[in-house]
Amino acid sequence: MQYLEKPLSQLLNVARSRPQRRLVVAAAEDKSVLQAVWEARNEKIVAPVLVGDSAKIREILRQLGGSADDWEIVHEPDASAAASRSVGLIREGKGEILMKGYLPTAVLLKAVLHKENGIRESSMLSHVTLFEIPSYQKLLGLSDAAINIQPTVEEKAEIIRNAVKVFHRLGVEKPLVAVLGPVETVNPKIESTVHAAMLAVMQVRKQIPGCIIDGPLAMDNAISAEAARHKHIESPVAGNADILIAPDLDAANILYKSLIFFAGAVSAAIITGARVPVVLTSRSDSERSKLLSIALAAALE
Amino acid sequence: MQYLEKPLSQLLNVARSRPQRRLVVAAAEDKSVLQAVWEARNEKIVAPVLVGDSAKIREILRQLGGSADDWEIVHEPDASAAASRSVGLIREGKGEILMKGYLPTAVLLKAVLHKENGIRESSMLSHVTLFEIPSYQKLLGLSDAAINIQPTVEEKAEIIRNAVKVFHRLGVEKPLVAVLGPVETVNPKIESTVHAAMLAVMQVRKQIPGCIIDGPLAMDNAISAEAARHKHIESPVAGNADILIAPDLDAANILYKSLIFFAGAVSAAIITGARVPVVLTSRSDSERSKLLSIALAAALE
Numbered sequence: 001m002q003y004l005e006k007p008l009s010q011l012l013n014v015a016r017s018r019p020q021r022r023l024v025v026a027a028a029e030d031k032s033v034l035q036a037v038w039e040a041r042n043e044k045i046v047a048p049v050l051v052g053d054s055a056k057i058r059e060i061l062r063q064l065g066g067s068a069d070d071w072e073i074v075h076e077p078d079a080s081a082a083a084s085r086s087v088g089l090i091r092e093g094k095g096e097i098l099m100k101g102y103l104p105t106a107v108l109l110k111a112v113l114h115k116e117n118g119i120r121e122s123s124m125l126s127h128v129t130l131f132e133i134p135s136y137q138k139l140l141g142l143s144d145a146a147i148n149i150q151p152t153v154e155e156k157a158e159i160i161r162n163a164v165k166v167f168h169r170l171g172v173e174k175p176l177v178a179v180l181g182p183v184e185t186v187n188p189k190i191e192s193t194v195h196a197a198m199l200a201v202m203q204v205r206k207q208i209p210g211c212i213i214d215g216p217l218a219m220d221n222a223i224s225a226e227a228a229r230h231k232h233i234e235s236p237v238a239g240n241a242d243i244l245i246a247p248d249l250d251a252a253n254i255l256y257k258s259l260i261f262f263a264g265a266v267s268a269a270i271i272t273g274a275r276v277p278v279v280l281t282s283r284s285d286s287e288r289s290k291l292l293s294i295a296l297a298a299a300l301e
Numbered sequence: 302m303q304y305l306e307k308p309l310s311q312l313l314n315v316a317r318s319r320p321q322r323r324l325v326v327a328a329a330e331d332k333s334v335l336q337a338v339w340e341a342r343n344e345k346i347v348a349p350v351l352v353g354d355s356a357k358i359r360e361i362l363r364q365l366g367g368s369a370d371d372w373e374i375v376h377e378p379d380a381s382a383a384a385s386r387s388v389g390l391i392r393e394g395k396g397e398i399l400m401k402g403y404l405p406t407a408v409l410l411k412a413v414l415h416k417e418n419g420i421r422e423s424s425m426l427s428h429v430t431l432f433e434i435p436s437y438q439k440l441l442g443l444s445d446a447a448i449n450i451q452p453t454v455e456e457k458a459e460i461i462r463n464a465v466k467v468f469h470r471l472g473v474e475k476p477l478v479a480v481l482g483p484v485e486t487v488n489p490k491i492e493s494t495v496h497a498a499m500l501a502v503m504q505v506r507k508q509i510p511g512c513i514i515d516g517p518l519a520m521d522n523a524i525s526a527e528a529a530r531h532k533h534i535e536s537p538v539a540g541n542a543d544i545l546i547a548p549d550l551d552a553a554n555i556l557y558k559s560l561i562f563f564a565g566a567v568s569a570a571i572i573t574g575a576r577v578p579v580v581l582t583s584r585s586d587s588e589r590s591k592l593l594s595i596a597l598a599a600a601l602e
Contacts, residue, residue, distance in 0.1 A: 133563055135562070135563050135564075135565070136563065145483075149483075149490055149491055180551075180555055181551065182446075182450075182550045182551050182553070182554035182555070183554075189450055190450055190550070190551075192551050218554065218555075218558060219554070219555045219557075219558035219559055219562065220558045220561070220562055220585065223562060223563075224562050227562070227585055230584065230585050231585070246551075246555070247551035247552075247555075248551065248552075249483045249491070250481075250482065250483050250491075250493050250547075250548035250549065250551070250552045251548075251549075251551045251552040251555050251556075252483070253483030253484075253519065253520070254481055254483070254519075254520045254547070254548075254552050254555070254556050255552075255555050255556065255559055256520075257519060257520035257521045258520055258556055258559050258560065258563075258564065259559065259563060260521070261436070261520065261521055261524060261525050261528070262434055262436050262437065262524075262559075262560060262563075262564035262566075263436075263559065263563035263564040263565075264436070264564075265563075283531065284521065284528055284531050284532070
């Protein structure tokens with residue numbers, strides 16, 4: 001597979017074909033998180049370990065219509081302690097996916113990034129989304145729509161490395177990376193186009209291996225072969241991108257939400273750069289998207 | 302009409318109901334531009350004045366299947382001179398819409414912004430797009446997806462005033478303006494959210510009259526009532542925006558193209574801030590979009 005075929009729900013099949021992963025949920029006393037975990041467990045994708053307030057977790061499991069008896073629960077009612085304890089379980093090899101429950105993102109990431117007891121692997125954490133868009137021919141990656149506000153060019157290089165690693169682990173050998181700008185020409189007054197040119201050359205100089213990078217590309221040149229032809233852009237990436245790298249959080253987040261709300265896209269997302277994938281869904285994500293995010297984490301080779 | 306009803310093609314009807322506008326085309330020797338002008342003339346929306354290389358213009362008109370005899374043509378083969386001449390015609394009251402033909406955008410804008418002989422009106426020019434998006438309940442404005450790279454908060458205030466003026470002239474008394482960011486909370490580390498908060502208060506203090514402004518709003522909060530409810534945002538703008546103000550050109554342009562290429566949107570756009578609307582379509586715009594942009598300019602009261 002040299003690209004990610006649609007639909008996104010194939011991730012469920014891929015995840016099922018892998019050895020079952022242990023999923024550690026930090027502060028698991030959250031109904032919508034537990035519902036997604038419940039479904040993922042039913043699908044036999046993950047074996048969950050629920051760290052958090054045991055009484056509350058049991059009550060939610062009952063509300064979801066089951067018994068808490070056959071679930072692995074670690075009682076730790078304090079949110080911050082639950083985060084450290086969950087990260088500790090990952091460090092001890094007792095979990096292969098981390099998931100955020102009912103606690104602030106900052107608290108979980110602090111535990112992940114802790115100098116002595118954390119599980120940081122790359123030089124930075126970044127957020128990778130996979131979209132199934134009705135009007136695009138394959139699955140499409142986007143980074144970073146959730147964590148890094150105004151990444152420098154070095155940080156963008158690391159964001160690309162993180163995203164490329166996800167694609168490698170999904171079986172795509174050389175993903176096509178489009179670094180986006182508002183135009184496809186280099187304009188010294190537009191930083192995103194300067195960054196894009198640097199990143200494209202960094203790939204040629206093998207500073208960012210395992211992928212093909214082109215940029216700057218305007219959105220239309222990145223994903224429409226016709227638009228790319230129209231602009232006389234010759235590039236294996238133009239019109240056929242696997243991964244979009246956005247100029248900054250503003251652009252990435254607005255694009256992310258426009259795809260979900262206007263283009264009818266379905267998404268799955270993880271945070272990458274730690275020793276294990278981190279699932280960090282937001283309350284406004286659909287149930288489907290939460291399940292697919294767990295499946296994405298579990299589908300990684 | 303307190304909002305702009307779909308479809309976008311209503312602009313053709315509105316334009317027909319107004320007195321016919323004289324459209325001055327600078328360097329009109331461009332086939333795709335002349336085709337759109339041809340259609341707009343057939344629809345009786347505009348009376349065109351073609352400034353440019355007379356022989357080439359005549360040849361293109363013949364290729365389009367007509368005679369050049371009943372067209373008003375001003376012979377001026379030099380592109381820069383054609384731009385000045387066209388702006389001059391507007392100054393003399395001989396045209397009410399300016400359109401870019403076969404010349405660089407910078408050359409046309411230089412003539413428009415010329416200190417003595419230009420037609421600048423507002424403190425800055427900005428680009429306003431109107432979208433018809435299948436999944437949105439009404440027409441949706443966006444600014445600025447084409448001119449201003451990294452606007453300051455003062456420039457964003459002017460971008461809003463320009464966009465609001467367009468909506469007023471289309472009959473919307475108090476358009477709902479959403480200033481976008483990647484989150485709906487004010488975060489001092491994210492400039493777009495700081496700008497948005499300032500602009501929202503500037504509206505309350507009547508520094509930006511004739512509209513209702515709210516921000517920061519994430520894209521989903523701006524256009525989905527359900528997403529806004531989910532975040533407990535109470536605001537007349539949230540979920541029902543008429544105009545989106547983007548953080549910068551990066552975000553605006555990527556959003557613009559994602560709406561066209563992924564969400565099946567149709568668009569019309571003008572540059573505003575000059576004495577008359579300027580139609581400045583790009584080669585990659587569809588024929589329909591070019592005609593609708595002329596119609597938008599002609600529909601303004």
